[in-house]
Amino acid sequence: MQDIIAILRDYGLLLAIGQFPEGPIGGLALTLILALSGLLLSFPLSVLIGVGRISPNPAVARLAAAFVSVVRALPLLMLIFWAYFIVPLIIGQTVSGLTTVIVALVVYETAYLAEVVRAAILALPKGQVEASRSLGLSYVQTMKDIILPQALFNAIPSILNQFISLVKNTSVAYIISVDELTYAAYQVNAQLLTKPVEVYVILAATYFIICFSLNRLVKLVERRIHTSRQAPIAAEAAA
Amino acid sequence: MIVFENVDKWYGTYHALNNVNETIGKGEVVVICGPSGSGKSTLIRTVNRLEPIQKGRITIDGRDVNGADVNVNALRSGIGFVFQQFNLFPHLSVVRNVMLAPMRVHKVPEKTARETAMDLLDKVGLAHKADEFPPRLSGGQQQRVAIARALAMKPPVMLFDEPTSALDPELVGEVLNVMKQLASEGMTMLCVTHEMGFAREVADRVIFMDGGAVLERAAPEDFFQRPQHPRARKFVADIRH
Numbered sequence: 001m002q003d004i005i006a007i008l009r010d011y012g013l014l015l016a017i018g019q020f021p022e023g024p025i026g027g028l029a030l031t032l033i034l035a036l037s038g039l040l041l042s043f044p045l046s047v048l049i050g051v052g053r054i055s056p057n058p059a060v061a062r063l064a065a066a067f068v069s070v071v072r073a074l075p076l077l078m079l080i081f082w083a084y085f086i087v088p089l090i091i092g093q094t095v096s097g098l099t100t101v102i103v104a105l106v107v108y109e110t111a112y113l114a115e116v117v118r119a120a121i122l123a124l125p126k127g128q129v130e131a132s133r134s135l136g137l138s139y140v141q142t143m144k145d146i147i148l149p150q151a152l153f154n155a156i157p158s159i160l161n162q163f164i165s166l167v168k169n170t171s172v173a174y175i176i177s178v179d180e181l182t183y184a185a186y187q188v189n190a191q192l193l194t195k196p197v198e199v200y201v202i203l204a205a206t207y208f209i210i211c212f213s214l215n216r217l218v219k220l221v222e223r224r225i226h227t228s229r230q231a232p233i234a235a236e237a238a239a
Numbered sequence: 240m241i242v243f244e245n246v247d248k249w250y251g252t253y254h255a256l257n258n259v260n261e262t263i264g265k266g267e268v269v270v271i272c273g274p275s276g277s278g279k280s281t282l283i284r285t286v287n288r289l290e291p292i293q294k295g296r297i298t299i300d301g302r303d304v305n306g307a308d309v310n311v312n313a314l315r316s317g318i319g320f321v322f323q324q325f326n327l328f329p330h331l332s333v334v335r336n337v338m339l340a341p342m343r344v345h346k347v348p349e350k351t352a353r354e355t356a357m358d359l360l361d362k363v364g365l366a367h368k369a370d371e372f373p374p375r376l377s378g379g380q381q382q383r384v385a386i387a388r389a390l391a392m393k394p395p396v397m398l399f400d401e402p403t404s405a406l407d408p409e410l411v412g413e414v415l416n417v418m419k420q421l422a423s424e425g426m427t428m429l430c431v432t433h434e435m436g437f438a439r440e441v442a443d444r445v446i447f448m449d450g451g452a453v454l455e456r457a458a459p460e461d462f463f464q465r466p467q468h469p470r471a472r473k474f475v476a477d478i479r480h
Contacts, residue, residue, distance in 0.1 A: 027430055131326035131385075135340035135392060145339060150330050227253025 005200045011188045015202070019181050026179035028206060034098075034170040034180060038105035039163050047152070050117025051143060064114070071111035077172050079104040084176055088137040089142035101173040105166065113162055121147055156225060160218045164211050171207075181206060240265045240396065240427055241286060246250045248281060248293035248451075251260050255281045256292065257452040265395075268428045269308055270438040273448035280433045286429065287318040299396070313363070316344045318388030319397035323404050325381040327373035327388070334360065334369040337388045344392065352391075359387040379410030383417055390421075396414065397421065399430040433478055435463055447471045 008015075025033070027090070052064030083104040086095050095103075124147060132142040152159075171182040179187075185203040189196050193202020245290065248256035256278050263269050271279040284290040285370040288304055288311055297304040304314060324337055328336050337356035341347040347355070360366045363383040365376075382402055389397060397428055403411040415437050422428055422441040432438070438445055438459045445462040447455040447470075454468045466472045 103268040109380065124328070125324070127322055127324050130289060130321060131320075131328070133312075134289065134315050134318070134320040135388070136312045136314075138312050141343050143363035145343065146328055150328075153330070186462060 028181045029055040031181040035167040042106045042109035046113030049114035053118045068111045097176045097178040118156045120151035157222045164214045242298045244296045248292045266425045268422045269444045270442040271431045271446045274429045277448045278451035279448045287315045306393045319394035321399045323401040363387045378406045382414045396427040
């Protein structure tokens with residue numbers, strides 16, 4: 001325990017924010033930045049792919065389905081290697097490890113989030129589309145005004161769940177030396193040499209605290225959404 | 240105004256509509272009844288192309304509903320449709336439900352759309368619920384909002400698909416009253432309903448369907464008093480009990 005406290009005292013700041021503000025930001029802060037930017041960038045893409053999956057246009061539906069099945073059949077680590085070696089070939093210049101990781105996380109996350117979006121759309125009563133289309137709204141208007149606002153709201157807990165798994169998945173960035181939390185812990189361990197258990201206990205505890213808190217948040221949001229869906233028919237309304 | 244000519248529809252091998260020939264005149268109120276699975280809902284859903292047909296022709300004012308040149312959104316915006324399950328948009332307030340289609344489809348400015356919506360809500364007796372959300376309304380109120388929402392597009396014809404079947408008995412009257420008022424204003428109406436009282440009071444004609452075919456057409460009084468076809472006789476006897 002004393003060792004852990006000592007490590008936290010000496011290296012806590014490094015684990016939390018890396019070399020910032022003198023050097024680049026790293027550690028836990030970078031982990032959260034990676035997860036957050038992964039979520040924010042993949043969200044609009046996943047809406048497109050998710051809607052595409054159930055598009056009435058078979059070519060669009062097949063293309064979206066192909067993307068989802070391919071990405072979901074590959075380990076995230078593979079995507080990182082691909083982004084690391086292939087993206088520079090395509091754009092003709094080297095890319096930072098940070099960009100590589102974000103690209104890989106976005107591609108990976110988009111596939112999973114797209115399925116969340118698709119499921120949320122399919123969970124809505126069919127009558128919603130029929131009512132909207134019967135009023136003369138187009139397919140696109142129906143999606144934008146009727147289906148997506150409801151589906152995405154209902155999907156908030158699942159989206160947050162994806163975010164939790166994203167926080168953990170950022171740890172693979174370690175493999176290409178991006179200085180996020182896991183890589184920072186790895187470096188601390190390399191300096192100390194004799195305290196691997198303590199260092200990795202700290203690492204595990206940090207992930208646990210973050211993800212556990214996010215999990216509680218999901219539960220809270222779920223309950224809020226559940227209450228907002230309760231349809232309290234006011235006594236006067238029934239009268 | 241609405242003409243069905245030799246309309247056939249199959250779901251796979253199931254013959255859902257069997258050679259339907261009907262003409263609904265302008266301002267006419269026609270009630271379609273028949274046992275469950277008889278094809279009556281399917282029939283009215285073909286009018287605004289919610290269901291495609293495999294044979295025959297449906298025209299509205301001479302225009303083929305399934306014609307290749309028909310803009311389906313424009314077609315539907317001119318046909319009011321009221322569902323059994325109301326299908327209000329739960330994430331929009333009552334007044335927004337009514338305003339949405341005029342604003343999106345006819346590009347009516349928000350202020351005008353709101354005024355029209357409030358007039359219509361007033362007409363169905365729900366102006367005081369304008370800012371509530373649909374799940375907080377009773378079934379009868381939701382259905383009245385749904386009627387106002389359909390009327391907002393100023394359709395010359397209204398289709399009702401069992402509008403009172405999902406309602407508690409004591410809430411049926413308020414919806415029927417709105418429909419009666421519409422009928423008295425000369426709206427062309429095609430209603431799938433088992434409400435005998437409504438049919439007798441406002442319908443010009445009753446169409447009886449079974450097995451996807453129209454088996455009988457008669458004035459409401461004749462149909463309910465002296466049904467001719469054996470299946471119509473059984474049906475009338477059954478709904479009396």
